[in-house]
Amino acid sequence: MSATSAVPILMYHAVGPDPAPATLGLSVTPEAFAAQMEVVAERGFTPLTTAALATAWRTGAPLPARPLLVTFDDGYEGVHRYALPVLAKHSFASTVFVSTGWLPGRHTTGGALDTMLDWGQVRELADAGTEIGGHSHTHPQLDQLDAARLRFETLRCREIVGEELGAAPVSFAYPYGYSSRRVRRTVREAGFTQALAVGNALARRRQGPYALERVTVRRSTGIGEFTRLVEGRAVARNFAADRAMTKGYAIARRARGAVRGHWI
Numbered sequence: 001m002s003a004t005s006a007v008p009i010l011m012y013h014a015v016g017p018d019p020a021p022a023t024l025g026l027s028v029t030p031e032a033f034a035a036q037m038e039v040v041a042e043r044g045f046t047p048l049t050t051a052a053l054a055t056a057w058r059t060g061a062p063l064p065a066r067p068l069l070v071t072f073d074d075g076y077e078g079v080h081r082y083a084l085p086v087l088a089k090h091s092f093a094s095t096v097f098v099s100t101g102w103l104p105g106r107h108t109t110g111g112a113l114d115t116m117l118d119w120g121q122v123r124e125l126a127d128a129g130t131e132i133g134g135h136s137h138t139h140p141q142l143d144q145l146d147a148a149r150l151r152f153e154t155l156r157c158r159e160i161v162g163e164e165l166g167a168a169p170v171s172f173a174y175p176y177g178y179s180s181r182r183v184r185r186t187v188r189e190a191g192f193t194q195a196l197a198v199g200n201a202l203a204r205r206r207q208g209p210y211a212l213e214r215v216t217v218r219r220s221t222g223i224g225e226f227t228r229l230v231e232g233r234a235v236a237r238n239f240a241a242d243r244a245m246t247k248g249y250a251i252a253r254r255a256r257g258a259v260r261g262h263w264i
């Protein structure tokens with residue numbers, strides 16, 4: 001495995017038979033998730049945590065054959081109920097990025113789109129080998145915030161995960177995938193050592209630790225398309241579909257990935 005090779009980082013959100021309307025399009029059914037993990041296993045991929053990939057890319061340490069990341073954003077309850085048993089069956093590592101204010105309990109701010117994990121379930125995921133990363137406190141578009149609010153969103157999230165799990169998180173995922181040079185710097189200053197964007201491209205070391213790209217798995221992703229996605233053969237088409245979905249909004253945004261980070 002060369003350090004210049006591309007790594008599929010799969011981005012999931014809710015997993016469930018009947019998610020809330022707001023999360024439906026980006027959700028997968030439990031059956032689809034199980035079938036997708038079969039493909040990952042059959043094709044000889046080795047799922048890693050986000051921290052493990054970034055550490056290997058930072059230090060030059062060897063990676064296993066065909067590394068791949070399974071990531072879940074926001075912290076939906078179905079990740080524990082439906083995805084965890086499948087991941088455990090295959091002994092697959094994964095990363096769940098939680099928006100701490102969306103989770104029920106003493107830190108809640110409300111605003112969640114669906115039923116979220118409680119902290120007991122987050123701890124069970126962590127105990128099963130899932131990395132718990134940060135995804136801000138209230139899930140804003142971080143690049144639209146002033147400096148003070150941006151610091152709060154990253155620091156508060158890191159502090160809460162640290163308090164609840166006894167170890168501060170090291171990986172971050174930008175809500176909506178949006179970042180800017182200022183956002184990336186603030187995430188780094190908050191103590192996160194790597195962060196994931198959404199690029200609908202495979203991740204490569206040259207993207208830098210704060211702009212690693214992910215591919216979206218959604219409810220409409222069939223098993224054939226999923227297979228092409230992990231093999232890096234459906235990325236352009238997938239990206240075209242996303243551009244159509246976010247047309248207008250995307251145009252106003254600075255091109256993501258224009259600013260590259262450094263592995264230090």
Ligand SMILES: [Zn+2]
Nearest residue numbers: 073074175176
């Ligand atoms: Zn999110």
